[in-house]
Amino acid sequence: MQQAQQATPQDFDRVLSSMCTEPHPAARQAAERFLATNPGDPGTYETVAELERDAVDMLGTVAGLDDPAGYVTSGGTEANIQAVRIARNWGDTDDPNVVAPESAHFSFQKAAELLGVELRTAPTAGHRANLDAVSELVDADTVCVVGVAGSTEYGYVDPIPALADIAEDAGALCHVDAAWGGFYLPFTDHEWAFDDAAIDTLTIDPHKVGRAAVPAGGLLARAPELLDELAIDTPYLESTAQVTLTGTRSGAGVASAVAAMDALWPKEYQETYERAMDNAEWLAESLAHRGHEVVGPELPLVAADLSVPMTDELRDRGWRVSKTGSGEMRVVCMPHVTRSMLRSFVADLDWY
Template sequence: MQTVQRAEPQNFERVLTSMCTEPHPKAREAAERFLATNPGDPGTYKTVAKLEDQAVEMLGEIAGLPDPSGYITSGGTEANIQAVRIARNHGDSRAPNIVAPESVHFSFRKAAELLGVELRTAPTTDHRADLDAMHELIDEDTVGVVGVAGSTEYGVVDPIPEIAELAADAGALCHVDAAWGGFYLPFTDFDWNFEHADIDTLTIDPHKGGQAAVPAGGLLARSRELFDDLAIDTPYLESTSQITLTGTRSGAGVASAVAAMEALWPVGYREQYERAMDNAEWLADALSDRGHEVFGPELPLVTADLSVPMTDELRDRGWRVSKTGAGEMRIVCMPHVTRSMLRSFVADLDWY
């Protein structure tokens, strides 16, 4: 028998660290049907190219942007790289920099290295962007200012309207990374999207809270012109130019994003958000009751400063957990994380 047939994919029963999740059944079905299509070649694969337009339209609706421009990326990293590339190409500095809170995802470090842009990160206050600290880092070579709407490590939402003002004052573009938060934030009171602030580009990933199949990230831009500087001619394709980072792309991801959003926006996503927040709050209380110092949930993510180094023991019991850079245990309450799963987890913690 072949190796791959013997291999069992990770099940989600004990996964508490991933920001991906089990695809919605309709998303899975759509992914399977569109497995052999390539939206990177829209002249040949016309149907999936139309689905991509629809996915962008729906992402725009979720992010408060009528008539959005954008595309379905391989994930948040590609979307963030492309946003930094847009800012670099749009600016006119020979030594461009991007200013962001230190809570930005590591994909911005990757983007900076790749693109020859300096990434300047400002200290945060309680894990939230500090506007004064960011302001101090901005100079005439600043081409982009970044806010995070749902940070990877702590689930914190930065003050996006004020960050957009910082960007506007600097003559720089404003990018918001809502890769993970984007499917929860519509049901909160946070100001985070194109409607709330003068944002230029935004990352929002269907394959995270959107319950689409990997790979389905999302990049939105307020105007199509922002993509113009990225266009590369494509001589041999039926289409004529390409603004994406990758070439061949996954039609499965695109189709599953549309299927998930058609199935869940807005009612299903609201229910999912409320359930996830209930679970996160329950977990925060349970950990707090046991004497741990807990942060969150601001969105459905909890960190706790566990007093014993128990990560390895938990891993031995099959739990997939991770730590923040500061060493706290970090639990992400994705749709596959149920209350009974959290009860078992806390029971295992009590065992020590």
């Protein structure tokens, strides 16, 4: 057995597969200072509870919403589960369904299974939600229409305003999953946020592109009444109700999210986006030039149909890359991914 004191975590030098990244130094420091705090008990851990309100306000600023309701989740999975739970509790039906594009993250399957909600997945067109296919699946029992702003596999952005309209016409809520894309999208022309469309809830994760320490996800809601759909009585705590899914939560995640956003919003996030997008475009061109079929980049994520039996060989050389469900190689240009990393990655591909 390895001793934790002697074990070293992986470094990020050859990691092209992850949607997490190196935390900002200020985020790392804040996480360490707040290790022994629990925002789940705001009566006892007041400072971190205040920091959580700051985190939610700052996430609202990033996602175009004044006075947001919300909280810092353990990640995108929890935020998506809670968004579906809000919609289920808010909806007026005994047989609720959620309509999402097939590109939606698998956390919606977990949500559906846990919450007894039917998940209807609509085929995509060009890796984005197909509006006709979504409309066909929506009916009187639909409680939520989901749009993805930065899909996990291809980094594509759904037509969020049109999906919000479909939801509104059906009397359903609209949830946007910007877990990964949320800290890149403010610097693009995409319409994805609360000030672009009539969306009700949104997932945006500081522990991905936001450069906070893990775990720090984010759930935002347009109105406090939506969050109240989650309230459970908590008789033995000083606060009387709890909306979160987990009880004890990571104060380190909360503090590091605030520290990262303080340090980086908006200028450095913008610079990070521009660098990452340049890198993604460079990689896409390099792969296309070598005859590979490339998808994207719409955001800094490149998928390519590589014919080499790549994953194992690349893994032997230390690279961490992943595949899409259709078997394309997928490179996520996170903040730690530099041009020189990509140059040596392409040089290794050329070697095969």
